[in-house]
Amino acid sequence: MTHAYAALAADTPLAPHSITRRAVGPTDVAIEILFCGVCHSDLHTARGEWGGTKWPCVPGHEIVGRVNAIGADVTGHAVGSMVGVGCLVDSCRECHACEDNLEQYCDTGATWTYNSVDKHLGGVTFGGYSTDVVVDQAFVLRIPESLDPAGAAPLLCAGVTTFSPLRHWNVGTGSRVGVVGLGGLGHMAVKLAHAMSAEVTLFTTSPGKEADARRLGADHVVVTQRGATTAPVTPSLDLIINTVSVPHSLDPYLGALDREGVMVMVGVPPEPHQSPSMMALITRRRSLAGSLIGGIAETQEMLDFCAEHGIVSDIEVIPMHAINEAYERMLKSDVKYRFVIDMATLRYATSGQGAA
Ligand code: NAP
Ligand code: ZN
Numbered sequence: 357m358t359h360a361y362a363a364l365a366a367d368t369p370l371a372p373h374s375i376t377r378r379a380v381g382p383t384d385v386a387i388e389i390l391f392c393g394v395c396h397s398d399l400h401t402a403r404g405e406w407g408g409t410k411w412p413c414v415p416g417h418e419i420v421g422r423v424n425a426i427g428a429d430v431t432g433h434a435v436g437s438m439v440g441v442g443c444l445v446d447s448c449r450e451c452h453a454c455e456d457n458l459e460q461y462c463d464t465g466a467t468w469t470y471n472s473v474d475k476h477l478g479g480v481t482f483g484g485y486s487t488d489v490v491v492d493q494a495f496v497l498r499i500p501e502s503l504d505p506a507g508a509a510p511l512l513c514a515g516v517t518t519f520s521p522l523r524h525w526n527v528g529t530g531s532r533v534g535v536v537g538l539g540g541l542g543h544m545a546v547k548l549a550h551a552m553s554a555e556v557t558l559f560t561t562s563p564g565k566e567a568d569a570r571r572l573g574a575d576h577v578v579v580t581q582r583g584a585t586t587a588p589v590t591p592s593l594d595l596i597i598n599t600v601s602v603p604h605s606l607d608p609y610l611g612a613l614d615r616e617g618v619m620v621m622v623g624v625p626p627e628p629h630q631s632p633s634m635m636a637l638i639t640r641r642r643s644l645a646g647s648l649i650g651g652i653a654e655t656q657e658m659l660d661f662c663a664e665h666g667i668v669s670d671i672e673v674i675p676m677h678a679i680n681e682a683y684e685r686m687l688k689s690d691v692k693y694r695f696v697i698d699m700a701t702l703r704y705a706t707s708g709q710g711a712a
């Protein structure tokens with residue numbers, strides 16, 4: 357039996373819950389979870405905002421922990437090493453997407469870390485708001501030793517979700533990159549784009565985040581009004597990463613793109629955005645695109661890039677029982693800039709060894 361925190365229904369707070377993890381198979385890695393980041397997708401899923409949630413739902417896909425057992429055929433990971441698990445725990449491994457190391461776009465549907473069909477035990481997969489997890493070695497990442505384990509946890513989703521489009525659209529020296537929203541994803545986008553030598557413009561609806569944005573690597577900070585419909589800057593950007601978690605007018609940001617600029621949507625609000633103006637798209641041959649996390653190889657590449665550049669997430673560590681308060685603060689854009697659960701607080705609270 358594994359201790360966890362779960363949403364039992366869309367409208368009830370997360371609460372202590374027990375789950376079962378599978379026995380360690382020949383290619384499996386058993387991980388004692390030390391830290392788990394809190395992604396806005398956890399909240400969307402726990403509350404059923406995207407549809408398709410199966411309760412009880414144990415969220416969490418920014419997992420860092422220590423290997424405590426391996427199967428007989430495991431080669432890349434050893435007992436005691438620091439590892440990570442992101443949003444993916446399996447895929448078909450045969451389709452064109454999987455062959456291209458893009459498991460997140462698997463033609464038959466990847467197995468997500470939570471709320472996916474569990475091929476081993478039946479039911480659904482359970483995520484990282486728990487003390488332990490068993491994952492196939494092909495979906496376990498190496499956490500470089502130089503990275504703080506708690507600060508590294510959000511790299512497994514927020515990090516790779518912003519790294520992947522920055523790489524796909526060839527960001528480098530001279531690139532003019534915009535980032536919309538300074539939350540978990542947004543602050544990683546600012547750090548990573550800055551490390552890739554881009555000129556970074558941050559759009560925020562929170563005036564109080566301006567100084568932080570500059571410290572994180574933004575060259576320009578533009579405070580926008582919620583509900584704004586006009587472009588906050590002249591058309592000057594090559595790429596915008598839009599991380600906002602609620603529906604809003606896309607036109608102001610499309611209007612900030614230079615000719616042939618691209619706005620990549622990574623935020624997934626529960627309700628659709630209003631259709632953008634076609635005039636905003638055609639006038640400078642602009643594109644609107646989307647991007648979903650990153651594949652396993654790219655996630656490892658991102659972790660190694662972060663080690664090379666000394667990048668981790670800016671975090672606020674919380675005990676497991678503070679998760680419901682953390683969700684409420686996330687809804688108020690009051691996250692600096694990622695909550696990370698210290699899983700010892702669940703392990704000791706439930707084993708009766710210490711205070712929660
Ligand atoms: P987050 O930490 O809550 O950040 C979202 C940010 O959006 C806020 O900090 C805020 O930034 C801005 N915002 C919030 N309400 C707003 C409003 N009413 N108007 C304008 N801006 C507003 O969330 P996150 O964890 O970064 O996730 C962001 C979104 O990405 C979520 O929808 C999540 O599900 C999705 N996501 C997608 C992927 C993917 O693969 N595509 C992966 C992970 C997450 P300011 O205060 O700076 O305005
Ligand atoms: Zn996520």
Ligand code: ZN
Nearest residue numbers: 448451454462
């Ligand atoms: Zn596949």
